Amino acid sequence: MGTSRGDPVRASFFLDKGGVGKTTAAAHFGVALHEQGHDVLLIDLAGKQGDLAKHFGIWPDVQAADDDWPNIATVFQDQWPAIAEKVPNAVEGLIWDTGEGPDIIPAHRELDGLDDLLGNIDDAADRYSRLDAFLNGYVDGYDVVLIDLPGSTSNVSYNGIWAAQNVVAPVLPGSFEEDQAAELRSDLERIEKNQGITIELAMLMINGIDAQTKAGRHFQEEFGAEYPDAIAPAQVCSSQDIRNAQLDGRTLFALEEPSATAERAIEAYRTNAAELMERLT
Numbered sequence: 001m002g003t004s005r006g007d008p009v010r011a012s013f014f015l016d017k018g019g020v021g022k023t024t025a026a027a028h029f030g031v032a033l034h035e036q037g038h039d040v041l042l043i044d045l046a047g048k049q050g051d052l053a054k055h056f057g058i059w060p061d062v063q064a065a066d067d068d069w070p071n072i073a074t075v076f077q078d079q080w081p082a083i084a085e086k087v088p089n090a091v092e093g094l095i096w097d098t099g100e101g102p103d104i105i106p107a108h109r110e111l112d113g114l115d116d117l118l119g120n121i122d123d124a125a126d127r128y129s130r131l132d133a134f135l136n137g138y139v140d141g142y143d144v145v146l147i148d149l150p151g152s153t154s155n156v157s158y159n160g161i162w163a164a165q166n167v168v169a170p171v172l173p174g175s176f177e178e179d180q181a182a183e184l185r186s187d188l189e190r191i192e193k194n195q196g197i198t199i200e201l202a203m204l205m206i207n208g209i210d211a212q213t214k215a216g217r218h219f220q221e222e223f224g225a226e227y228p229d230a231i232a233p234a235q236v237c238s239s240q241d242i243r244n245a246q247l248d249g250r251t252l253f254a255l256e257e258p259s260a261t262a263e264r265a266i267e268a269y270r271t272n273a274a275e276l277m278e279r280l281t
């Protein structure tokens with residue numbers, strides 16, 4: 001952990017849709033921001049399958065750890081403050097090294113029951129602010145905290161959105177691309193209304209298309225007109241290397257001989273990550 005310079009910047013990666021590139025973006029923004037000199041913590045709330053830890057090749061180690069309590073699900077419980085006080089190194093024990101710069105609090109199988117646990121909390125503000133309380137009270141020494149969320153609205157994703165008060169949303173071009181963005185906007189408005197908070201659509205990032213094609217420019221223009229403040233400066237092109245690197249347990253940044261498309265995707269993540277910091281500070 002490095003030294004903290006004021007309140008850390010937080011961002012949540014969310015869209016109410018699966019498989020759009022949220023986890024990939026969280027991982028690549030994390031490494032890009034580390035490269036740009038920030039101390040980065042990644043948090044995986046996106047489900048027990050541990051996708052974010054898998055992206056860094058450490059999920060087998062995380063799963064094999066016999067010391068897996070407390071874990072990320074524990075910090076949402078009523079008993080957490082007492083646990084944090086009694087268990088030696090309770091917070092440090094949650095944090096792993098990705099091997100590519102950022103630290104990570106990985107997912108855990110107990111995330112499975114977390115939505116129900118949160119659903120049993122009567123007071124809405126309390127129900128949605130547990131992650132915020134954890135970050136405020138127990139996590140120190142990071143410049144940036146990036147939260148990877150499930151591809152659905154739930155008490156868990158609301159906690160991530162509440163803690164960050166902003167959303168970074170990748171959108172996939174396809175037949176429903178306009179719907180994705182419109183739905184996101186109405187989701188965020190609903191959450192703001194229910195929770196009485198302001199949520200910024202910090203970045204809408206077009207993922208998985210070739211920006212140099214006519215279709216790529218078309219999407220960028222359409223979304224840019226609709227979301228002038230949120231549109232990401234760079235599109236992330238579709239790159240088989242992303243998938244391959246992920247299967248290998250690393251990001252594109254760790255490739256020794258990145259292909260031309262990988263290089264373009266890396267540059268896009270760098271540009272967007274730097275822009276995100278600008279927008280959030």
Ligand SMILES: Nc1ncnc2c1ncn2[C@@H]1O[C@H](COP(=O)(O)OP(=O)(O)OP(=O)(O)O)[C@@H](O)[C@H]1O
Binds near residue numbers: 017243
């Ligand atoms: N730009 C890209 N080019 C090629 N493949 C990509 C790109 N971005 C993401 N992918 C691939 O698409 C799949 C889905 O990506 P990812 O897991 O990041 O999405 P997600 O939104 O987190 O999904 P979920 O909602 O299931 O958590 C992965 O196999 C990933 O490797």
Ligand SMILES: [Mg+2]
Binds near residue numbers: 022046149
């Ligand atoms: Mg994911």
